[in-house]
Amino acid sequence: MKEILDGPGIPSILPRTSASSWFKPLTSRVDFDVPKRWLQLCSSLHKCHRLIEEVGPSRLIDCNARVIIPTGQTANSAYVTLSYVWGSSAKDDTASIPALETTSWILPEELPKTIEDAITVTQELGYRYLWVDKYCIDQSRSEDFISQVQQMDLIYRNSVLTIIDAAGHDPFKGLPGVRPDSRSPIQPSVSVGDYELYSTMHRPEWDIKTSRWSTRAWTYQEGLLSRRRLIFTAQQMYFECQGVYCKEALDFPTDGLQELHLDSPKKGHSLHEDFRRANGMGVFPFRLIGANVWEIYARMTEYSGRSLTRDDDILNGILGLFRYTGRTRYPIINLWGLPYRL
Known part of the structure; x- marks a missing residue:
């Protein structure tokens, strides 16, 4: 009992005979x-699922056919994006990617595990197309690279979901729980009469904020600009959109979660916002990039604290955020005289 009460997370009582409990024992593979x-x-x-603009990336991975194709061949189909840490020892298997304006390109037979697992997740969730920067941006053509980097706000905000690897230091470890026995959640539990007492594990927000992914500059705008995020930590999955956050070990019924989204009498305000601010919950800022100069300044401060492999990428790594701030209802195109609109 002491191990449960002193262990990670909040101890949760799970009736052994109940099939509809809110508390879900974790397994070695994702459900x-x-x-x-x-x-x-x-x-x-x-409104998170609505497209911002009818614009997307120039190429996508067709997960069913395992080829990279121009988006003109996808008929504006929904796509998923991946955000992960490249690492310093990533094998360069993208050098032979041809210009894809009129042709497709077969993926390598052996992909880094994280990218292979992202393909599996995309298909398991009922989608066909996936965007991965390593394969969907021609890294050898500077004009293609710059063009796509400048479109990062549209690429991530127009995707139906961003898969985030917050467990690995590179793309070779894989997404925990996607492959059989690819994670081993040590979830303390004890039987007490007709009940099981489970730990709900670490708050995944803490694991995400202290992850390697959260230290890298390139991943900053990828997470911030995404409308819906499915994040894989070493222990469990975590979901956060602009209206709710969920973790795998607490499987609340959807009708209960809906109550957090009832509008209060104050227009544009919600009980969810009050609850979140009062409890310090969530990974991403509630107002995301922000709507005034002080919030934008806070985002710049956060980005400046992240690390880059190449210092000359410091501007490229945030171009999407710059573009976004210039296209809002009340555009912010400079910060104390420094231009934003590039």
Whole structure:
């Protein structure tokens, strides 16, 4: 009992005979029905799933055919994006990618595990197309690289979901729980009469904020600009959109989660916002990039504290955020005289 009460997370009572408990024992493999319910909840209650503009990346991975194709061949189909840490020892298997304006390119037979797992997640959630910078940007052509880097706000905000690897230091470890026995959640539990007492584990927000992913400059705008995020930590999955956050070990019924989104009498305000601010919950700022100069300044401060492999990428790593601030209802195009619109 002491191990449960003193262990990570909040101790949770799970009736042994109940099949509808809110508290879900973690297993070595992900139950993809869980993130499907999260996405359905978001689609039914929020505006997160709506496209910002009818613009997207120039190329996508067709997960079924395992080829990279121009987006003109996808008929504006929904796509998923991946955010991960490149690492310093990534094998360069993208050098032979041809110009893809009129042709497709077959993916290598052996992909880094994180990218292979992202393909699996995309298919398990019912989608076909995936955007991964390593394969969907021609790294050898500077004009293609700059063009796509400048479109990062549209690439991530127009995707239906961003998969985030917050467990690895490079793309070779894989997403925990996607492959059989690819994670070993040590979840303390004890039987007490007709009940099981479980730990709900570490708050995944803490694991994400202290991850390697959260230290890298390139991943900053990828997470911030995304409308819906499915994050893999070493212990469990975590979902956060602009209206809700869910973790795998607490499988709340969707009708209960809906109560957090009832509008209060104050227009544009919600009980969810009050609850989140009062409890310091969530990974990303509630107002995301922000709507005034002070919030934008806070985002610049956060970005400046992140690390880059190449110092000359410091501007490229945030071009998407710059573009976004210039296209809002009240555009911010400079910060104390420094131009934003590039």
